[in-house]
Amino acid sequence: MISKKMSVNIQSGSLIRKMFEEGARLKELFGEDNVYDFSIGNPDLEPPEEVRSALCSLVDSPKPGMHGYMPNSGYLSTRTAVARSVSTPLTTVGPDAICMTVGAAGAMNAVLKSVLDPGDEVILLAPFFMEYVNYIENHCGVPVIVQTDPDTFLPNPDRIRSAITARTKAIIINSPNNPSGTLYSADTLRELNDLILSADHLIHVISDEPYRELVYDGRTAPATMDYIQNLIVCYSFSKSLSLPGERIGYSAISPSHEDFELLSKAVVLANRILGSVNAPALFQKVIELSIQAKVDVPNYEKRRNMLYEIVTGAGFTAHKPDGAFYLFVRSPGDDMEFCKRCADERLLVVPGSAFSCPGYFRLAFCASEKTIIGSEKAFRTMGKAYGLCD
Ligand SMILES: Cc1ncc(COP(=O)(O)O)c(C=O)c1O
Structure with a gap:
């Protein structure tokens, strides 16, 4: 007998995964080129060359003990490289703030385990990545959707302020x-910080x-470390280096965090007792050697522009x-x-309800440029069906 909670979870499943599986079924039936699969955020760009050469150099010149246990927070040399990359001219982050984790998912679970007591509330801003609900519930927390x-x-x-209670953690x-x-702009982050600190x-x-x-x-994301006091960053190299299967990421606690000392110890302990023990050894070293690299961002920008033109050209309203690499479109x-x-048009998309944002x-x-270009006819068919275009 499995647990009641898991029985329920198995029944509900993930809408994104369901779409992804439907895509696989349709590709089998109609051929890869005739299915327009925009369902899952699995980067299709290869990792940058720096990652490959780091991996080759590690394999070619193995160091004794490189496959052994290590501190649960990860190699000091890797954490030092990560801490440098997270530091800004205004905020110096040290290696003790960093815990290497099994992706962002591992980081979030370690952080939530560290801060939540049963019944504590966590505010989620919809639309959001649905796994957050599972991560919060893993640690007996209660998601509060705003x-x-x-x-x-x-x-x-205003909505966030009214959602804050004595149990908001x-x-x-x-x-x-x-x-x-x-x-989020720097002003948005500043405003959010003021609001949170006013609790x-x-x-x-x-x-x-x-x-x-x-x-x-040509924009860059403002460094959250510079704007938010009680901040814990959860990061992963899944998207920036196209490494989702390697499960490598980290948590980084702001040096200005009120609970820095205890929290940094708690996250490392949580990383251990959640069962991952430490992040994968080989990929910590790869990250250390290729921390400055990133995937071909202009390529994603080109695809964003192409898809945006196709979708709005078919009469849809899109933000x-x-x-990131998602287009969120009004249904x-x-x-x-x-x-x-x-799906009847072999167009695989995910409903906003999967992100707590119906409509x-x-x-x-x-997805490949070929898939994007090939999808135009299907979007126009859908646009016509809903009276959005001729
Ligand atoms: C917003 C967000 N957070 C976390 C994750 C999980 O990242 P990882 O697979 O690196 O753990 C994803 C994956 O798609 C994501 O989109």
């Missing part, structure tokens, strides 16, 4: 955002930043994303129903 402003998807200070932010692509107790700001480097139109009808109808759908544009 909608952002329509179409801009920026945090609404943390708020999760994610900029650039999955699924909306919204990037009568400590509220941790957990900033999930796997898309930090994927920003377009042009500042970052012309019920989003669940719309996405089902899209929209998400397209992941980490």
Whole structure:
């Protein structure tokens, strides 16, 4: 007999995964080229050359003990390289602030385990990456969903203020955002910090930043470390280096965090007792050697522009994303129903309901240019079906 909770979770499953599986089924039936799969955020760009050469040099010149146990926070040399990369002219981060983790998912679980007591509340700003709910519930926390402003998807200070209770332990932010692509400006971060600090107790700001480097139109993401006091960054190299299967990321605690000493110890302990023990050894070393590298961001920007033109050309209203690799589009009808109808056109998209934001759908544009170009006819068919274009 499995647990009641897991029985329920198995039944509900993930809408994104379901779409992804439907994509695999349709590709089998109609051929790869005839299915337009925008369902999952699995980067299709290869990792940068620096990653390959770091990996080759580690394999060619193995060091004794390189496959052994290590401190649960990770290699000091890797944490030092990461700490340097996170530091800014205004904020110096030391290696003791860093814990290497199994992706951003591992970082978030270690952080939530460190801060939550049963029944503590965590504010989520919808639309958000749905796994947050699972991560919070893993540690007996209670997700509290607060909608952002329509179409801009920026945090609404009044709504956040009214959601704060004596049990609020943390708020999760994610900029650039999955699924909306919204990037928070320095002013937005400053305002959020003031609001959080005005509460009568400590509220941790957990900033999930796997898309930090994927920003377009010549912009950069403001460093959250410079603006938010009680900040814990969760990061992963899954997107910036196209390494999702290697499961490598980190948590970084701001030196200005009120609970820095205890929290940094707690996160390392949580990393150990959650069962990952430490982040993968080989990829810590790869990261250390290639920390300055990043994937071909202009390539994603080109695809964003192509898909945006196709979708809006078919009459849909879309928020042009500042970052990440998702387009969040207004659904012309019920989003669940719309996405089902899209699948009939072999167009795989994810309903906004999967991100607690019904009325929209998400397209992941980490798909090939061929897929993007090929999808135009299907978008026009859907646009016509809903009276959005001729
Ligand atoms: C917003 C967000 N956070 C966290 C993750 C998980 O990242 P990782 O696979 O590196 O753990 C993802 C993955 O798509 C994501 O989109």
